[in-house]
Amino acid sequence: MGNKAYFISDIHFGLESKEKETEKENTLIDLINSIEPDSELIVLGDLFDYWFEYKYVIQKGYYRLFTALKNASAQNVKIHYLIGNHDFLHRVFFRTEFSAEIYEDNTELEINGKKFYLAHGDGLLPNDKGYLILKKIFRNKFFQKLYSLLHPDLGIAIAKRTSRKSRDYTQQKDYGEQNALLKFAEKKIDEGFDYVIMGHSHKKEIYKYKDGFYVNLGSWIEKPYYGVFDGNEFQVLTWERNEKEF
Numbered sequence: 001m002g003n004k005a006y007f008i009s010d011i012h013f014g015l016e017s018k019e020k021e022t023e024k025e026n027t028l029i030d031l032i033n034s035i036e037p038d039s040e041l042i043v044l045g046d047l048f049d050y051w052f053e054y055k056y057v058i059q060k061g062y063y064r065l066f067t068a069l070k071n072a073s074a075q076n077v078k079i080h081y082l083i084g085n086h087d088f089l090h091r092v093f094f095r096t097e098f099s100a101e102i103y104e105d106n107t108e109l110e111i112n113g114k115k116f117y118l119a120h121g122d123g124l125l126p127n128d129k130g131y132l133i134l135k136k137i138f139r140n141k142f143f144q145k146l147y148s149l150l151h152p153d154l155g156i157a158i159a160k161r162t163s164r165k166s167r168d169y170t171q172q173k174d175y176g177e178q179n180a181l182l183k184f185a186e187k188k189i190d191e192g193f194d195y196v197i198m199g200h201s202h203k204k205e206i207y208k209y210k211d212g213f214y215v216n217l218g219s220w221i222e223k224p225y226y227g228v229f230d231g232n233e234f235q236v237l238t239w240e241r242n243e244k245e246f
Contacts, residue, residue, distance in 0.1 A: 045084020
């Protein structure tokens with residue numbers, strides 16, 4: 001599959017000031033435009049700080065990003081999109097416009113002969129029972145249909161406010177002395193996966209365990225981090241300097 005695989009997570013478009021959002025979008029567009037044909041682009045959730053796709057309405061403000069994704073798809077860049085806890089309702093837009101594969105749950109991919117387990121990371125903590133209940137409600141097709149009856153201006157305003165509360169909850173979350181996401185990754189590596197890649201915690205990490213690696217891509221709220229796998233080595237880079245962080 002592909003030439004290289006690129007990984008991004010937790011961009012949270014729509015979160016910050018217009019100036020910062022423009023800078024962030026320019027950076028991601030530069031990164032997408034640099035991806036070689038026949039490669040993979042894997043989004044591990046929360047590309048947007050809030051995303052609710054209506055049947056006939058697409059949120060404004062991202063047309064340059066969408067153009068970059070469209071051009072990448074035309075260059076045979078395969079786009080994979082794992083839905084996060086902020087961008088929980090995708091319908092057909094990314095599939096029809098960018099030929100993207102949309103995953104509503106954790107997934108497995110083989111990339112250049114290596115087994116990858118991919119997850120946003122939400123709902124994996126043992127003390128996240130309350131969130132798991134909310135996740136079932138948010139992902140329920142009946143409740144999503146009811147929500148879609150709201151006028152988009154009102155629906156997006158509510159989603160934005162809810163998203164802010166969810167982000168505050170994530171940032172204050174106690175992941176335990178022994179990182180629960182790491183423990184989950186170790187179990188997956190024991191099952192035979194070479195790499196377990198996540199986001200969600202906003203804490204950039206890379207950890208070798210036995211013959212595998214756990215990688216958390218952090219958040220673009222800090223720096224434009226991205227991962228790249230060339231078939232031999234997985235690196236975490238920052239786009240401005242384009243230099244290895246780990």
